[in-house]
Amino acid sequence: MKRRKVIQGLSTLPLIGSLPLSGARVAPKKKRDLIAELGIRSFINAAGTLTYMSGCIMHEEVVDTIENTSRHFCMIDEVQDKVGEKIAKLVHSEAAMVTCGAFSAMTLGLAGVLTGLDVRKVEQLPHLEDTGMKSEVICQKSHNERYNHAFLNTGCKVIEVETAEDVERAISERTALLHFLNITTNAGQIKHEEWVALGKKHNIPTSIDIAADVPPVSNLWKFNDMGFDMVFISGGKAMRGPQSAGILMGRKDIVAAARLNAPPRGFTVARGHKVNKEEILGMYVALEKFISGDHDREWKEWEAQIARIENAVKDLPGVTTKVTIPELGNITPTLTISWDDSIVKLTGRQLRDKLRFGSPSIEAGFSGLPLYYYQAGSDSIDPATEGTLKGANLIRVTAWMLQPGEDKVVARRIREELTGASGA
Ligand SMILES: *Cc1c(COP(=O)(O)O)cnc(C)c1O
Numbered sequence: 429m430k431r432r433k434v435i436q437g438l439s440t441l442p443l444i445g446s447l448p449l450s451g452a453r454v455a456p457k458k459k460r461d462l463i464a465e466l467g468i469r470s471f472i473n474a475a476g477t478l479t480y481m482s483g484c485i486m487h488e489e490v491v492d493t494i495e496n497t498s499r500h501f502c503m504i505d506e507v508q509d510k511v512g513e514k515i516a517k518l519v520h521s522e523a524a525m526v527t528c529g530a531f532s533a534m535t536l537g538l539a540g541v542l543t544g545l546d547v548r549k550v551e552q553l554p555h556l557e558d559t560g561m562k563s564e565v566i567c568q569k570s571h572n573e574r575y576n577h578a579f580l581n582t583g584c585k586v587i588e589v590e591t592a593e594d595v596e597r598a599i600s601e602r603t604a605l606l607h608f609l610n611i612t613t614n615a616g617q618i619k620h621e622e623w624v625a626l627g628k629k630h631n632i633p634t635s636i637d638i639a640a641d642v643p644p645v646s647n648l649w650k651f652n653d654m655g656f657d658m659v660f661i662s663g664g665k666a667m668r669g670p671q672s673a674g675i676l677m678g679r680k681d682i683v684a685a686a687r688l689n690a691p692p693r694g695f696t697v698a699r700g701h702k703v704n705k706e707e708i709l710g711m712y713v714a715l716e717k718f719i720s721g722d723h724d725r726e727w728k729e730w731e732a733q734i735a736r737i738e739n740a741v742k743d744l745p746g747v748t749t750k751v752t753i754p755e756l757g758n759i760t761p762t763l764t765i766s767w768d769d770s771i772v773k774l775t776g777r778q779l780r781d782k783l784r785f786g787s788p789s790i791e792a793g794f795s796g797l798p799l800y801y802y803q804a805g806s807d808s809i810d811p812a813t814e815g816t817l818k819g820a821n822l823i824r825v826t827a828w829m830l831q832p833g834e835d836k837v838v839a840r841r842i843r844e845e846l847t848g849a850s851g852a
Pocket of ligand 1: 575
């Protein structure tokens with residue numbers, strides 16, 4: 429304190445520049461740039477919120493929260509208590525906890541249903557045989573996506589059904605949970621309300637995976653209001669929270685039991701599901717910020733950016749453009765650019781690579797298949813889908829992960845490559 433005062437006093441002297449005062453009045457320290465230092469490729473993200481592309485750019489407020497809270501010790505339980513209470517109010521649930529993603533929320537939530545507050549049961553997971561614990565999750569066939577592996581981690585099996593009668597038949601004393609996947613709502617015969625009613629009728633908890641389903645912001649409370657006992661969502665997609673965070677919202681008794689299965693306690697199945705105070709508080713700030721955001725304005729900005737990219741290429745010979753909005757999941761204006769390959773001599777994959785390895789590097793989506801089929805860098809594609817992609821002359825572009833001004837760069841680069849490959 430004293431030394432600082434002396435230095436501050438000295439700094440007003442005219443001769444300060446010539447005084448050998450090391451450490452005083454130095455220019456702000458330049459931050460270390462690890463991405464440049466290690467030669468890691470960073471890029472303009474015109475593809476979307478994808479885990480393998482590091483998800484999203486966190487809000488500045490989230491980064492500030494992480495930085496500021498990182499300098500203090502707190503009891504993790506107290507952080508979860510306080511944040512859980514706030515989140516629950518915001519999303520109309522009885523309780524909530526921050527998990528390390530939607531997938532983690534699924535494992536932890538189901539673990540909570542299985543164990544209740546019985547510590548002995550917590551220690552027995554994932555071994556369900558002869559423990560008296562339930563062991564099955566029921567799910568519509570079209571809702572049994574790869575993410576349901578989160579349930580298998582507890583030792584449970586997933587039982588597929590198609591009709592309400594199937595559900596009635598499948599329910600037994602082994603049934604732990606009736607699970608619903610929001611993005612495949614239209615593919616299943618049973619819709620939300622009926623699913624919740626089936627759970628209530630048989631006194632079995634119901635859950636829903638809405639991991640990538642904001643916007644609309646109202647989805648944060650819609651399914652809690654509807655009566656689902658658990659709702660799982662990702663924090664590092666459109667909410668722009670930490671990529672390694674998500675939220676379990678739901679019944680008080682289930683969230684309490686889920687927390688018994690989660691760090692900081694124990695050496696049990698969920699020990700690897702650790703979130704620290706920075707992520708818990710960062711997640712809370714991201715949620716708050718998302719709820720209070722101006723969603724209409726943001727949507728209009730996305731539309732304007734997409735229009736700018738579309739207008740840059742739509743008049744090129746052989747090129748067709750179309751803007752669509754997915755009905756469910758990743759709801760954002762999505763531009764598909766396709767072309768006649770007798771005029772533009774490129775495949776979708778070649779254009780994607782030209783953008784990826786060009787300057788600046790740009791990532792775009794390039795097929796009708798979910799983007800998680802592709803591994804960046806290694807270029808490996810699920811062999812089962814490789815064949816269907818050959819000759820797919822299209823790429824897909826979204827604006828929601830673009831930083832200000834990047835839409836112009838994306839527009840220019842795509843136009844350059846399409847023009848360059850054009851034989852017209
Ligand atoms: C992204 C996603 C998940 C996994 O979410 P994480 O937050 O990455 O754990 C689960 N289900 C669906 C439908 C998703 O889109």
